[in-house]
Amino acid sequence: MSVASLRGRDLLSMADLSAEELTALLTLAAELKAGKIHLRCPKVLGLLFSKASTRTRVSFSVAMFQLGGQVLDLNASVTQVGRGEPTVDTARVLDRYLDVLAIRTFEQQELETFAHYAKIPVINALTDLEHPCQVLADLQTVQEAFGTLQGLTLTYVGDGNNMANSLLLGCALSGMNVRIACPDAYQPDPTIVQKATEIAAGRSEVLITADPELAAKGSQVLYTDVWASMGQEDEAESRFPIFQPYQVNEALLQLSDPDAIVLHCLPAHRGEEITEAVLEGPQSRIWDEAENRMHAQKALLASILAAEIL
Ligand code: CP
Numbered sequence: 001m002s003v004a005s006l007r008g009r010d011l012l013s014m015a016d017l018s019a020e021e022l023t024a025l026l027t028l029a030a031e032l033k034a035g036k037i038h039l040r041c042p043k044v045l046g047l048l049f050s051k052a053s054t055r056t057r058v059s060f061s062v063a064m065f066q067l068g069g070q071v072l073d074l075n076a077s078v079t080q081v082g083r084g085e086p087t088v089d090t091a092r093v094l095d096r097y098l099d100v101l102a103i104r105t106f107e108q109q110e111l112e113t114f115a116h117y118a119k120i121p122v123i124n125a126l127t128d129l130e131h132p133c134q135v136l137a138d139l140q141t142v143q144e145a146f147g148t149l150q151g152l153t154l155t156y157v158g159d160g161n162n163m164a165n166s167l168l169l170g171c172a173l174s175g176m177n178v179r180i181a182c183p184d185a186y187q188p189d190p191t192i193v194q195k196a197t198e199i200a201a202g203r204s205e206v207l208i209t210a211d212p213e214l215a216a217k218g219s220q221v222l223y224t225d226v227w228a229s230m231g232q233e234d235e236a237e238s239r240f241p242i243f244q245p246y247q248v249n250e251a252l253l254q255l256s257d258p259d260a261i262v263l264h265c266l267p268a269h270r271g272e273e274i275t276e277a278v279l280e281g282p283q284s285r286i287w288d289e290a291e292n293r294m295h296a297q298k299a300l301l302a303s304i305l306a307a308e309i310l
């Protein structure tokens with residue numbers, strides 16, 4: 001693979017990648033993890049985050065440091081962003097200093113405005129609509145466990161949130177069957193479901209259901225995420241009884257393929273969307289998944305910034 005294959009590109013949605021580009025990124029991520037390739041990219045990454053983050057902030061930072069680059073943590077509260085400077089102004093100014101910008105915010109539209117006004121590549125580090133960087137690491141983890149992606153089935157159980165949306169697209173691009181089990185009022189974004197269905201057409205299946213047991217049956221990957229995402233904390237208590245039947249627990253795992261792995265993007269709420277026994281159990285690959293954030297994002301940065309092969 002050429003490490004410049006995504007030179008200058010934005011990653012705002014999983015759907016910004018073709019199936020071939022996604023495969024190439026995952027291959028590069030695996031080579032980086034195995035130490036088979038060494039890259040150098042002395043550029044500057046800005047992290048403009050309006051929501052909390054442990055994994056994304058640290059994994060992007062370490063990936064950039066290991067590439068020989070530098071990182072600026074542009075938390076909204078320490079920049080003029082927190083005082084309401086217009087996005088269109090911030091975008092054009094940061095564009096003049098940075099080589100690449102990763103943004104974590106609420107509205108996908110705000111990310112798109114940044115990308116429109118900043119000529120440098122912009123990466124979605126999580127919005128309410130999508131979390132593509134997480135899905136790169138998720139797919140890397142599935143590939144490590146099974147040696148392939150095509151033909152496997154991933155079942156996501158819980159809220160039809162940013163994770164569900166990006167998993168729909170990522171699985172469809174990878175030739176994986178994807179099943180999403182959510183309460184009726186919490187289904188994934190309909191436009192993304194439509195897009196994933198079109199990508200998957202003739203290759204794999206997309207199923208949206210309210211039945212977690214039907215969805216988990218025979219599946220190779222069981223995935224969940226919090227029932228109330230960042231910005232929805234006020235709804236957490238009222239959502240609890242609605243989501244209770246969607247808990248990933250040993251009974252649900254029993255219905256999956258005997259070799260199934262369990263993933264969770266983290267942070268996790270033990271005893272809510274996932275039980276302690278499953279999270280810490282032998283089928284959990286959650287810590288590998290968290291580690292892979294760093295390898296997958298290093299591959300992404302290297303491809304976007306055309307890193308030099310050492
Ligand atoms: N999974 C994930 O994005 O974690 P953080 O919110 O800690 O970055």
Ligand code: NVA
Pocket residue numbers: 126127128161162163225226228229230265266267
């Ligand atoms: N759906 C969660 C993911 C956190 C990584 C959130 O948006 O808060």
